[in-house]
Amino acid sequence: MKAKALLIDDEQPNLDNLQALLQTYCPQIDVCGTALNVEAAKRLLYVHQPDLLFLDIQMPGQNGFDLLRSLSTYNFDVIFVTAYDQYAIQALRFAAVDYLLKPVAIDELQAAVERAHKQRQLKExxxxxxxxxxxxxxxHQQAEQRVALATAKETRFVKIGEIIRCESSNNYTTFYLTDGETLLVCKPIYAYDDLLKEYGFIRCHQSHLVNKQFVKSWKKDYGDFLLLADGSEVPISRAKKDDLKKALRL
Structure with a gap:
């Protein structure tokens, strides 16, 4: 059974192009309607009850986020389609919500549609x-900000202030939390480097990212290590020493 999709963008050429791409490369999608603004989108949401929204963020008047804020429930999946916007994309990455950058690439569109299908099955x-x-x-309130961490069994929403450190293992990252719990996440550590940098996280080693609020001391017994509040010791690479000293104001 095909998934019903509603396309929302304030520019008609963008809607036409996306609809053509979906019809050609994503046969599992049935476009049930298009909307040029939030008010029209609300009406079509009520009429069609779509499974999937392709939603532009930057629109005059009310934007894509305003549409979501106005709804009490979300009985659909969303793929955001947007031009580059640092704040918006940062928010989407924190929430692990899918997005496509304009102009839309065919392979990325197909991958996003497939992920939306799996998420719909998991009711996630x-x-x-x-x-x-x-x-x-x-x-940007660190105490309140949460990041979505996808493990093999679930997606966890963790407050940034509860993350002590992250450790890389090939294409996986282990998160160490203040309550002693660890979460193995199916993404490499570099995916979280830029994401967490502005919240006080420091890349002290190729395989390690630490929350500087939990750094207790810099040890120099047998090489350089950071001693953290949970008792763990994290190595400092030679290449990261200068940046680390600046971050810790040493």
Whole structure:
């Protein structure tokens, strides 16, 4: 059975192009309607009850985030389609919500549609959108900001202030939390480097990212190590020493 999709963008050529791409390369999608603004989108949401929204963020008047804020429930998946916007994309990455950059690449479109299909099967997207709204509301308040961490069994929403450190293992990253719990996440550590940098996280080693609020001391017994509040010792690479001293104001 095909998934019903609603396309929302304030520019008609963008809608036409996306609809053509979906019809040609994503046969599992049935486009049930298009909308040029939030008010039209609300009407079509009520009429069609779509499974999937392709939603532009930057629109005059009310934007894509405003549309989601106006809804009480999310009975659909969302793929954001947007031009580059650092704040918006940062929020989407924190919430682990899917997005495509304009102009839309065919392979990325197909991959996003497939992920949306899997998320719909897991009934996971409601939580992702709810967390996106939380991220947007929290802004840059570290104590309130949450990041979505996808493990093999679930997606966890963890406050940034509860993360002590991250450790890389090939294409996986282990998160060490203040309550002693560890989470193995199916993404490499570099995916979280830029994401967490502005919240006080420091890349002290190729395989290690630490929250500087939990750094207790810099040890120099047998090489250089950071001693953290949970008792763990994290190595400092020679290449990261200068940057680390600046970050710790040493």
């Amino acid at each position: 997207q409601n939580q992702l959108l709810q967390n996106l709204m939380h991220v947007l509301k929290a802004g």
